Amino acid sequence: MEPIIHAVDLVKRYPLPEDKSRKFAAVDGVSFAIFEREIYGILGPNGAGKTTTLEMLEGLNDIDGGSAVIAGIDVARDPYKVKKLIGVQLQASEYFEKLNLIELLKLFGALYSRDIDAMEMLAKVDLTEKAKARPANLSGGQKQRFSIACALVNVPRILFLDEPTTGLDPQAKRRLWDLVMELNRAGMTIVLTTHNMEEAEFLCGRIAIMDHGRIVAEDTPAKLIDQYAPEPPAAPLKGNIEDVFLALTGHALRD
């Protein structure tokens, strides 16, 4: 089967903050293949290169080395064509604060030259009662759901979610997971980054674990646990992805 996203040896270099003349690789030769209808998770600590990897796929960041092909289109060569196919929820995006949700959704529709039914979009993410509200008046969970609604206006084939549940309370998190599952069941390919082990284990069909700009392991959650998680001596369960993460990176989350 042909992958819908194919990244080969992606590299992104930035100048070192302490010495601008030298560069370091924020993403250092990352390769993966993601298939249609998958939920693919990129798991890693802050600064591992997850967001940069996503931004290169989304055409938001120049690719310094390697290649990315999405639905047969080379991202570096034709980012505009790729942008029409994908929906993106950025890690911390804000919106024009003087527009209400309906106006914002219609604006995003216009960016794709689509006339959209804003109320229907809001209904999908359960925000119809907030139609006239401004983004600043939404709770964290509502804001993330609204971000997803904005990412859906062009009916994308692939949805990118960058740390969608960071900072959300358990209920809001759960609600967002349900939404992601629902979109995936409807046929959407979903790529998400997270540093939440539980989230990766619950949502993702396959997980890539990133550290220091490289993928250190990639498989289904169950197989990763089989392979890497040490057997807990007394406990009946095998441990979880968090153990995998610690075993592979040798450290806890860098926050």
Next chain:
Amino acid sequence: MLSKLQRHLAKDFMKIFLRDRQSIFFSLFFPVVFLSIFAFVRGGQEPIPLGVASESDSAVAGQLIQSLREDPAFVVVTGGEAELREQLIAGEQMLVLVLPADFPAVDGGGAARARLLADTSQFNQLPLVEPMLEKKLMVIERQQRGEAPMFSLEVENVQALSQSYLDFLLPGLLAMMLMQLSVAGSGYNVVEFRRKGILKRLFVTPLRPRDFVAAIVAARLGIVLIQLTVMLAFALLVLRVNIIGNLAEFYLVAIGASAVFLTIGFCVGSIAKTQQSIMAIGNIVIFPQIVLSGVFYPIDAMPALVQPLAQVLPLTFVVSGMRDIAIAGASLLEIVPSLIGMGVWFVIGFALAARMFVWKDVAA
């Protein structure tokens, strides 16, 4: 003109700008206050307090004092020299005219000596007042000698000009405000949108930079036109400033000016990384132009060294174009050189803006 997407975006930007009540208020409040201050300081001629100490009871002295009293340029207070001198030092009088006891007796063929006391550190209108007083003395002298006035016609000509300094100033002030509103408007927006990640979110869609720039320029133009109309209405109706030329043509030049400065604002917004730096960089662009572009006084009056630079500044073309229409009644055809200058700056500004425009994160 604008594509469907550009229109939609421009409409949304208009909404965003218009819903920002506070900044709308201040963008109108300051120019109006500014204009008013100029109107009061420059337009209303404050009479000058003038003390007259006359020890002479001659008819000529009486005639001179009478003529000073009748002149609206002065508030005459009479008194003794010592007393008035104290008032002058205390700042209650600006000038004291002393007519000695023998005034206007001519002793030894010399002219009668009237003395004018002034504190030149406090009073800077001496070069203006001196000829006024001399003229009054001359008029009396002519009457005494029975001579016909030689220059009265010329004097009347100067007074016949109905235009005030404010008429001269208004087009320059409006041009200057257009510049500030436009440069700050587009530049501030770009930095603000980028800082909040809004630009990044917009450009992860297939939006092209040119559509974004066109829409924001169109929306800002609309806003600037509203601001211009308010200022102009205030100047024409409240301050009674005169505009001789065609108002529609005046507006056309103003729209062109705003477009020039909006593109320059985009450049500034692309260079500036933070809200603080946009203020600093904006001022580097704005202030030299306010000083050098003939807003307050003609460029000819400036040092020869800076004149070549002053002649080619964008604001110079705008000010001269708007002023020619407003106070000389010029038509668009007659201000083609200014229009060409503005056109060149628009092309430069747009090319730079399109080249430098960054929607990606700029490391602060």
